Amino acid sequence: MALRNLLAAALALALGAPLAAQMQPTPKASFGAGPYETLVIRGATVITGNAGPPYGPADIIVKNGRIAEIRSAGTPGLAMAQNRPPQDATREIDATGMYVLPGFVDMHGHQGDAQKMPDPSYAFRLWLAHGVTTIRGNPLYGGNAARALEEKRLAARGEIDAPRIFAYQTLGSGWDGGRVQSPEKAREWVRWAARAGIDGIKFFNRGDETPAIVRAAIDEAKTLGLGTVAHFYGHFESMLDGRRVQDTPADYNFNNEQQRFGGIAEIWDQIHPPGGPEWQAYLKAQLATGVVFDPTFNIYSASRDLMRAKNADWHVRYTPPVLRNFFLSNRDNHGSYFFDWTSTNEVTWRNFYGRYMRLINDYKNMGGRVTTGSDPGFIWQSWGFGYILELEMLQEAGFAPLEVIQAATINGATTLMEPKGEAPDFGLIRVGMRADMVIAPENPLANFKTLYGTGTERLNDATNRQERIGGIRWTIKDGIVFDAPALLASVARDVAAANAAVADPAPAP
Ligand SMILES: [Zn+2]
Numbered sequence: 001m002a003l004r005n006l007l008a009a010a011l012a013l014a015l016g017a018p019l020a021a022q023m024q025p026t027p028k029a030s031f032g033a034g035p036y037e038t039l040v041i042r043g044a045t046v047i048t049g050n051a052g053p054p055y056g057p058a059d060i061i062v063k064n065g066r067i068a069e070i071r072s073a074g075t076p077g078l079a080m081a082q083n084r085p086p087q088d089a090t091r092e093i094d095a096t097g098m099y100v101l102p103g104f105v106d107m108h109g110h111q112g113d114a115q116k117m118p119d120p121s122y123a124f125r126l127w128l129a130h131g132v133t134t135i136r137g138n139p140l141y142g143g144n145a146a147r148a149l150e151e152k153r154l155a156a157r158g159e160i161d162a163p164r165i166f167a168y169q170t171l172g173s174g175w176d177g178g179r180v181q182s183p184e185k186a187r188e189w190v191r192w193a194a195r196a197g198i199d200g201i202k203f204f205n206r207g208d209e210t211p212a213i214v215r216a217a218i219d220e221a222k223t224l225g226l227g228t229v230a231h232f233y234g235h236f237e238s239m240l241d242g243r244r245v246q247d248t249p250a251d252y253n254f255n256n257e258q259q260r261f262g263g264i265a266e267i268w269d270q271i272h273p274p275g276g277p278e279w280q281a282y283l284k285a286q287l288a289t290g291v292v293f294d295p296t297f298n299i300y301s302a303s304r305d306l307m308r309a310k311n312a313d314w315h316v317r318y319t320p321p322v323l324r325n326f327f328l329s330n331r332d333n334h335g336s337y338f339f340d341w342t343s344t345n346e347v348t349w350r351n352f353y354g355r356y357m358r359l360i361n362d363y364k365n366m367g368g369r370v371t372t373g374s375d376p377g378f379i380w381q382s383w384g385f386g387y388i389l390e391l392e393m394l395q396e397a398g399f400a401p402l403e404v405i406q407a408a409t410i411n412g413a414t415t416l417m418e419p420k421g422e423a424p425d426f427g428l429i430r431v432g433m434r435a436d437m438v439i440a441p442e443n444p445l446a447n448f449k450t451l452y453g454t455g456t457e458r459l460n461d462a463t464n465r466q467e468r469i470g471g472i473r474w475t476i477k478d479g480i481v482f483d484a485p486a487l488l489a490s491v492a493r494d495v496a497a498a499n500a501a502v503a504d505p506a507p508a509p
Pocket residue numbers: 108110138375
């Protein structure tokens with residue numbers, strides 16, 4: 001933050017003025033086209049979402065937002081047949097040589113904090129530009145359930161440019177019934193939430209959330225078809241070796257975020273051996289109760305390599321100064337905890353990641369369901385970009401690329417619909433499903449980096465020059481077609497304008 005801004009901020013604080021603008025209304029939809037009576041996507045290779053083998057070339061015929069038919073467009077290696085039906089489509093997309101996969105599901109979404117970006121469409125545009133067609137708000141708009149539910153309705157009707165929203169809210173938020181401090185009150189809130197259209201409960205395991213209250217809320221949620229999700233750091237605390245509580249420094253203070261986030265990793269060598277009986281027993285207990293793991297690897301990745309996260313390719317064009325200032329280390333902002341980050345901290349985090357990733361991969365191999373979430377807007381990770389990083393990190397954990405796509409699509413859809421007692425109608429490229437699709441010119445199974453809005457770099461052998469390739473070409477949600485590069489260009493324009501309005505737009509060294 002430039003000195004001038006710092007002084008202005010200090011002055012604003014002293015005068016009691018708000019530091020940032022209020023959250024703005026979400027603009028009306030303007031980037032999507034459709035849904036169409038008949039939309040045909042021609043000549044693509046299909047990646048189904050259920051880890052089945054990719055196939056193609058195929059034509060996908062979408063009618064009124066649903067996949068009506070998938071037809072062979074020819075044989076690999078031969079010219080495709082000409083004049084393939086239907087010939088009366090309202091819109092044609094030539095995806096010859098491209099790859100089609102189901103729209104991505106981000107199981108850990110946040111958005112709606114004016115301190116980070118007052119324009120809510122910023123996050124929505126970046127999500128859509130990275131192929132995310134469904135998000136679980138975990139929650140959205142802080143505790144403002146009314147706003148989250150309104151956005152959910154507007155997104156479902158295509159009135160705002162946004163992914164489909166599943167609105168999860170914290171216990172006691174959004175109603176005028178007061179704090180939830182008894183099991184009966186918890187049940188009362190869940191009944192209210194179900195009537196209001198809230199899809200599930202987000203637990204933080206703190207404050208009023210005693211075990212008895214959480215049990216009552218979960219029990220009522222199961223009866224009424226609401227999902228439940230908890231922030232959870234307890235995997236390795238459940239398999240400590242030779243002690244019952246993590247060994248922490250004597251001056252450890254949970255509210256000191258460098259100590260808290262440093263401590264998450266410092267447990268890595270206090271546990272039973274990976275793969276040993278205690279490790280297996282822990283995972284089997286999770287599997288027996290049907291717990292779904294949503295590891296959000298990406299959101300802590302700055303901890304293992306702070307310089308990389310701060311200087312990621314996308315910040316220059318896509319991170320506005322207000323968000324960059326939020327990320328810069330300070331003692332107030334949640335997740336901005338690099339007060340005096342050391343080589344030792346980074347080495348510890350790398351060791352922790354090795355074990356954490358193995359745990360998640362072992363769970364998948366044992367039959368446990370793993371989903372993909374980004375937890376964006378903290379710790380130098382932004383909307384969309386962090387989601388693609390999550391795909392890369394699932395692969396690093398040992399997932400085959402097809403398993404990564406499965407985690408990112410049908411696994412999320414199943415997890416969101418399961419509490420409602422319904423099979424998902426999105427998350428697969430299959431006849432009858434909602435037309436949620438990602439269309440990309442490069443094969444994502446060969447390189448997930450190609451899905452970043454900034455693409456990736458490749459040497460052009462014809463010119464011996466490095467080029468940026470990749471990016472998603474179109475994202476389709478409920479048959480509405482979004483031009484991903486146009487979404488990115490609009491965000492880049494907004495960020496350039498915001499940079500022009502501050503004294504020192506360059507990231508702090
Ligand atoms: Zn979160």
